Each structure stands twice: as structure tokens, then as C-alpha cells.
Amino acid sequence: MAISVLICDDSRMARNQLARCLPEDWDIELHFAEDGRHCLEVVSDIHPDLIFLDLNMPEMDGYETLEEFREQEIDCDVIVVSGDIQPDAQTRVLGLGAIDFIKKPISREKMIQTLSYHDLYHSQITTPIEPERVKLDNLNDHTNFIDACQEIANIAMGRAGDSLARFLDVFVELPVPIVNEIELNELIMALQFAERESTVSSVCQGFIGPGIAGEALLIFNDSSFKNIAELMKYHGHIDDNIELELLMDIANILLGACLQGISDQLDISLSQGHPVVLGQHIKIPDLINHNKRWKKTLAIEISYSIENKAIDCDLLILLTEDCIDTLRQRISYII
Known part of the structure; x- marks a missing residue:
């Protein structure tokens, strides 16, 4: 008898990747949800036996969804599949009732290992089902391409957040990455600082690889320096030189880990330039x-x-614009 499986992730690419990692001979009815709120709606309709749940989603994230499951006493197995790999993130989801945590990107081998460990799947090679559960994404479609870039960014973001969390011994709150093809003069509109008039300090690091080139910028709100100094156990007077040291420490962690996460997923080598300070205390x-x-x-x-x-x-x-074709090719190779 087929069991009901629900995949909840805001990325279409991530949903399809996870679906293609499921065992080919597993007798299931497969359903999808695009965020936590949609997940609750689907759960009320189909009452799934197993849910694969992402953490970083709009509307309602994975943590809130797990809390709602507990509040509504929804009885089903939940396996969290996320790019947020902070140790505290894994501890929190298990505490909220998930039976396991799998980091993105997931492989079929890891999927089968996890399902078998929890006695959710036993090989039935004698009765195989159709192996191609979903169609490959058409990356010539602009929406699919942006979605795929967002998922690449999501995983790289999680690695960088994990590095920062371990360095500062904190929990880093991760958003849904925003990806857009924009005119450079529209870039200000893409920034998410609470107050546009706040002063910031910034570090830039260039990078280049086969068919790919660009710059990574860390923009640090000046009002954060006092608190970051406390976390790094610096208790002296904070002048411009100390702020610069703090800024470079954070930049080295976030920029390096994020760029490495992108290059690992695209299976390319990115040469990184030296970090350069673009300015301190500027608009x-x-x-x-x-x-x-x-x-x-x-x-x-x-x-x-x-x-x-x-x-x-x-x-x-x-x-740069010149990277688009290369990115499409590399992501097509991934999926």
C-alpha cells in the first residue's frame, strides 16, 4: 500500500532535487507544498505519513511549521532537509519533534540511508515504479533560473552562517536569499537595512572562475560594532582601527565561506582577491x-x-551579465 509523502520547500529546484533522490522502487503518493502555511493546508487535506521540511521559507518557516504541528497535535514523521547546518538549528528541530535532519544538497545514498534507519523504506526491487518522478527544470525559463540561483545561494548562505555561528558561539538567523537581475543603479532598493540613512562600513572581495566573475560585498551597519565587539570579548575603546579589525574578521568568515559554498555546488574553482575596504561610516x-x-x-x-x-x-x-550562460550550464549539470 502506497504511503503519502509531502515535500515542503519554497524552491521548485529543491523540491525536484529531493523528489529525484527518493528510492525508485518506493511505493508512495508524492505531494508538494511551497511554504509552511501551504504545508499546513496540504496536511489537513491528505494527512501525510512523512514530511520533508525546509527551514528557510517565506510566510511560515520550518521552525514555525513544526511548532504548529505540535500545537495542532499533527501526527506524522518529519525529516528536516535544510541548508541551515548550524548545530543549534539541528538541536532545535529535533526538540520540536522532527525525527531527523539532513543537510542540503542531499544525495540519493544519504536519503536511502536515512529512510532505512527510521524503518520508513525497504527495497522492493521486484516491483519498481517509474524512476522519473518530476521533469527537469527548464533553466531557459527566467523564473526557474532565478529559483535555481536562489537555492544555490541558500545552501552557500547556510554554510557561511554556520561558520559565523561557530566563531561567535551564537545562533545566526538566516533569511530567504533575494536574487534579482537588476540595473546597478537600482541596487539601493535591494538593500534591506531598516533605515536607508544609516551609516555603514563595507568590505569588497572580487572573485573569478571559468566563465564567472563578480564581487562579494559585506555591508555592516555601524550600530552593530559595539555588540560584535562584546561577542568577540573586546572590552577596550572602540575606535576606527578596532572597527576595521572587527569588520575584516567578519568579512573573512562570511565572504570566504559563502563563495566556497557557491564554488563547491557549481563544481568550479573560484579565485578570490584580497578583501578591500570600500569605506567606513558612509551612506x-x-x-x-x-x-x-x-x-x-x-x-x-x-x-x-x-x-x-x-x-x-x-x-x-x-x-556580471556575462556569467548568466555559464551559470545556466553549471546548474543544469547539477540537477
């Missing part, structure tokens, strides 16, 4: 004016914050 429009190298860019924006601390920074990955 965002002035920062962007210093960086007008291209007319149009593929921009990936990630807004990091630290739980219970007034610390916020934006990480921007800016890719």
Missing part, C-alpha cells in the same frame, strides 16, 4: 556610487542577523 548611496563597474548585475542579497543581538549585516554577491 549606502555613496557606497554604491563607489562600485559602478557594470550596468547590470545578477545580485544575490543575504541579510544576516544574530539572535537576541542588535547585529545586522548584508552580504551581496554581484555577478
Whole structure:
């Protein structure tokens, strides 16, 4: 008898990738949900036996969804599949009732191992079902391409967040990355600082690889320096030089880990330049004016914050227009 399986993830690419990792001979009825709120609606209709749940989603994230499951006493197995690999994230979801945690990107081998461990799947090679559960994404479609880039960014974001969390011994709150092809003069509108007039300090690091080139910018709100100094156990006077040291420490962690996460997924080597300070205590429009190298860019924006601390920074990955075809080819290879 077929069991009911629900995959909940805001990324179509991620949903399809996970579906293709399921055992080919597993007798299931497969359903999909695009975020936590949609997941609850589907659950009330089909009462699934097993849910694969992402954490970083709009509307209602994975943590909130698990809390709602507990509140409504929804009885089903939940396996979290996420790019947020912080140890505390894994502890939290298990505490909220998930039976396991799998980090993205997932392989079929890891999927079968996990399902077998929880006695959810036993091989039935004698009665195979159709192996191709979903069609490959058409990356010539703009929406699919942006969705795929967002999922690549999501996994890279999780690795960088994990590095920062371990370095500072904190829990890093991760958003849904924002990906857009935009004119460079529209970049200010993409920034998510609460107050546009706030002063910021910024570090830039260039990178280049086969068919790919761009810049990564860390934009740090100046009001965060005092709290980041406390976390790093610095108790002296905080002048511009100390702020610069703090900024470079955070930049080295986030920029390096994020770019490495992207290069690992695309299976390419990215050569990274030395971090360069773009400015200290300047306004965002002035920062962007210093960086007008291209007319149009593929921009990936990630807004990091630290739980219970007034610390916020934006990480921007800016890719040249010339990268688009290469990105499509590399992502097609991945999926």
C-alpha cells in the first residue's frame, strides 16, 4: 500500500532535487507544498505519513511549521532537509519533534540511508515504479533560473552562517536569499537595512572562475560594532582601527565561506582577491556610487542577523551579465 509523502520547500529546484533522490522502487503518493502555511493546508487535506521540511521559507518557516504541528497535535514523521547546518538549528528541530535532519544538497545514498534507519523504506526491487518522478527544470525559463540561483545561494548562505555561528558561539538567523537581475543603479532598493540613512562600513572581495566573475560585498551597519565587539570579548575603546579589525574578521568568515559554498555546488574553482575596504561610516548611496563597474548585475542579497543581538549585516554577491550562460550550464549539470 502506497504511503503519502509531502515535500515542503519554497524552491521548485529543491523540491525536484529531493523528489529525484527518493528510492525508485518506493511505493508512495508524492505531494508538494511551497511554504509552511501551504504545508499546513496540504496536511489537513491528505494527512501525510512523512514530511520533508525546509527551514528557510517565506510566510511560515520550518521552525514555525513544526511548532504548529505540535500545537495542532499533527501526527506524522518529519525529516528536516535544510541548508541551515548550524548545530543549534539541528538541536532545535529535533526538540520540536522532527525525527531527523539532513543537510542540503542531499544525495540519493544519504536519503536511502536515512529512510532505512527510521524503518520508513525497504527495497522492493521486484516491483519498481517509474524512476522519473518530476521533469527537469527548464533553466531557459527566467523564473526557474532565478529559483535555481536562489537555492544555490541558500545552501552557500547556510554554510557561511554556520561558520559565523561557530566563531561567535551564537545562533545566526538566516533569511530567504533575494536574487534579482537588476540595473546597478537600482541596487539601493535591494538593500534591506531598516533605515536607508544609516551609516555603514563595507568590505569588497572580487572573485573569478571559468566563465564567472563578480564581487562579494559585506555591508555592516555601524550600530552593530559595539555588540560584535562584546561577542568577540573586546572590552577596550572602540575606535576606527578596532572597527576595521572587527569588520575584516567578519568579512573573512562570511565572504570566504559563502563563495566556497557557491564554488563547491557549481563544481568550479573560484579565485578570490584580497578583501578591500570600500569605506567606513558612509551612506549606502555613496557606497554604491563607489562600485559602478557594470550596468547590470545578477545580485544575490543575504541579510544576516544574530539572535537576541542588535547585529545586522548584508552580504551581496554581484555577478556580471556575462556569467548568466555559464551559470545556466553549471546548474543544469547539477540537477
